[in-house]
Amino acid sequence: MFHWLEKNPFFFSVGVFIVIAFAGIIEILPNFAEASRPVKGLKPYTVLQLAGKEVYKKDNCLSCHSQMIRPFKSETDRYGQYSLSGEYAYDRPFLWGSKRTGPDLHRVGNYRTTDWHENHMWDPKSVVPDSIMPAYKHHFTNIADIETAYAEAVTVKTVFNTPYDVEGGTKLGTWEEAQKMALEEAKLVTADMKNKDVKDAVESGNIPEIVALIAYLNRLK
């Protein structure tokens, strides 16, 4: 039979396809319905937070940081409650990471604050003298792409029914409204920051990447 397959490339290929596709179906499908349910009280990201998530992806923080706390005493002591599936329901893509060159960040919003992040992202060694994390000074001058973040929110709302604009949830609104809300949220962040250029930029209506990133990091709880 195998000799026969080796002489019939078509059936050989079909055979290979069936053998490999089969596992996928069993591994992937059963979980789909269940795992996308959000935990109670979980709200979709605000536009500013989404813009921050984009910075996190762009500069690929996930190459050093995980966002997935495993159920071990040592991890819950260090980072807090182990992670639950439903907490990630609005994460597209998931950002669990596969390497911890730096610590897990899934709940970093619980134990770090805006001013600390400001110091740390500008120069990690200023707060953790032996840190090997790069400084991200360019986040303080690059302007965050709020429009693309808005586009993402609109897309997940339309295509995946992510619950924006519902009672007690995250408001999205029109592009003009969204811009205004993002700016207000940004001002709340800069109130706790010291960098003059960043504060000035936000005053004049531009949101530097660092502000969006911190909004995102503070939301990780």
Place this chain on the structure above:
Amino acid sequence: MQSNAAFEYDYSIAKLFTYTTILFGILGMIIGTLIAAQLAFPELNYMFGEYGTFSRLRPVHTTVVIFGFTLSGVFATFYYVAQRVLKVSMAESNLLMTVGKIHFWLYFVGALLATVSLVLGFSQGKEYAQYEWPIDIVIVIVWLLWGVSIFGLIGIRREKSLYISLWYYIACFIGIAMLYLFNNMAVPTALVSGYGNIMHSVSMYSGTNDALVQWWWGHNAVAFVFTVPIIAIIYYFLPKESGQAIYSYKLSLLSFWGLMFVYLWAGSHHLLYSPVPDWMQTMGSIFSIVLILPSWGSAINMLLTMKGEWNQLTDNPLIKFMVLASTFYMLSTLEGPIQAIKSVNAIAHFTDWIPGHVHDGTLGWVAFTIMAGIFHMTPRMFKREIYSKSLMETQFWLQTLAVVLYFTSMWIAGITQGMMWRAVDEYGNLMYSFIDTVTVLHPYYAIRALSGVLYLSGFLIFAYNIYKTITSSKRLTEEPQFKTPMA
């Protein structure tokens, strides 16, 4: 048996892919060495402004070595091997020649675009699939073109039954086609909303589902890029170079179908102790253990093929490369399954032991095999003998030392780090702050950077040797049947 001389095979496409294998190899390894050095000496992050940080460059490294170096090597050997084991020449079909050329050029452009887009910061964020949707489309087309080449050549073959290498090339084609498509499903946001950057998209899956699809792909990218086509390569070049017959058809057969069946189930070993359901994790662990045997089957088949040929192992550096590659393949396919045991993964996951495991496979197995393939092909494609055997020897020992340094340092670093994260003091509190677990790694990161320099030097010697072979080595009048001639 028909003599090979009866055929003039057309190697033009194989040659083009050989050049890109070397080009991307150098580029990818320079970046690998740089990011390795950045972890030991963080000041190196600031050489190219925002484009030079570890985090921007890490996916560039993986992209260039996987989709640049490794895939070029796979394509180069494919266009060489397939003609020969099917006994047809590319030149016999204008269509196939054209497809081959488009395949190459589109691939080359696609690979450059993917690399540049990551440097610029466009990223979907999923490992080994970061490229945004327009680039994904190019990649899919490139892949389909390769499919046309594979099945086109098979369609006009003279050799009725498919040689083992072709089984593996076909599996590579089908596996990647299926997995890549599923994992990269995304919705371009500008098209839906009318706002924002046209490059940006959002994943079709969210959270845990996305993780499952990602590692179904991620694990099998390893299977179908770093394992399956590399087995295809060694199954041709080892017996061909040594003149030995394959040790056992049965072993080839069982290893192949075993590997195909088992590999796909093991993906969830990347998600152990995550929020994916327990049963799925257990499944990943079990299948990972079972996977040892079909993996070792191919390696053992290669080693047994060389049975009684100790003299070749000592005389011919090309054989040395492939025997060592088989051994490193055995190392990574035992190490992987053991890291997939839940209790071991509790330590290993997230640590440097994983990059250690990765490079046992990629440096010791993938790159060694591809370089051996190129050493074998070049004299036949360019009709010149290899420029220097002693350079090959030097390269072999430099790179072997490099792999050993890489894996011993990351092995120790990873196990230490994993255990330090868990350690509690006599009062039951965490014994080490996170930064403590980073500073202890400094010497190992430095050793790994050194290993990168050694491996890269070896690769540059390789590139030089091939360059000299192509341009100025002694001409061959006749194609050697087995052993590659070298000066």
Place this chain on the structure above:
Amino acid sequence: MNGLMIKALAFAAVLIIATLAVVNSMNIDLSDSINMITMIGAIAIAVLTAGVSVKYINQMKTDTASGELAEENWDGIGEYKNELPSGWAFSFLGTMIWGLWYWFIGYPLNAFSQIGQYNEEVLEYNAKFDSVYKNADEATLQAMGESLFLVKCAPCHGETGDGLSGKAHDFTTRMSKDQVLYVIANGSDQLGYPMGAMPAGMASGDDAEAIATFIAGGMKGEAPVAFAACTSCHGEDGKGMGGMAPNIAEYDDLIISKILEHGKKGKLGSMPAFKTMLTPVQIKSLSAYIKTLK
């Protein structure tokens, strides 16, 4: 055993010994089951790979290739019809049987729960350290607090607790002049003392300066007259009238636990609340440690 095998196994042994030595130098407890299984796994990887691959490589020295050749031949490559190596075949069968056993009998579908395992781990942990906590004397608490401080607080307050040049609170003095001035000017309402909020503007100008200098100096010597504005809540001695308001003269357990519970935003920045992240004993120990920092 020939030379090659001995070298390979020696390499494996050196690697394992080096790993053990490094791990040991970090005071790792190898009797922890996860650590132990990992070490056994590492040994298995090193020894099996070295042993088995060298076994086959040795055959290159001794055996000769033989067997019946298949009729087919590709580009000069032949194929023997040899049987499967029996060690390989039996191991493959063995892992498959083991897999089936594991799947259907050993740990069928939902027989294992990682959360269940976690809960057990926590119970075991509590049982183990209960006694340490119960009998903790001041010295133990201080030592415990120090190690906690280094893990949890040092990223902001620095390893010595000096606040990293003004980025966070400096524990070597009770409060800096700037911090006091900030509270006087802005008031404070975040710590949950029985007295409730402290109003803004209790003093100003030179008075505020004088008060702040006095408090930052450790409340030594004669209190400035203006300090009377504060005594109704914080007491003559600044100790907070038995917990009605914060002790501003020195650290006490109350102020530290309040701050850990509520967090604090002040002149220097924000301090996160640690309410669910620390146990009562841990809070006590942190307070014991911080009191030693002055």
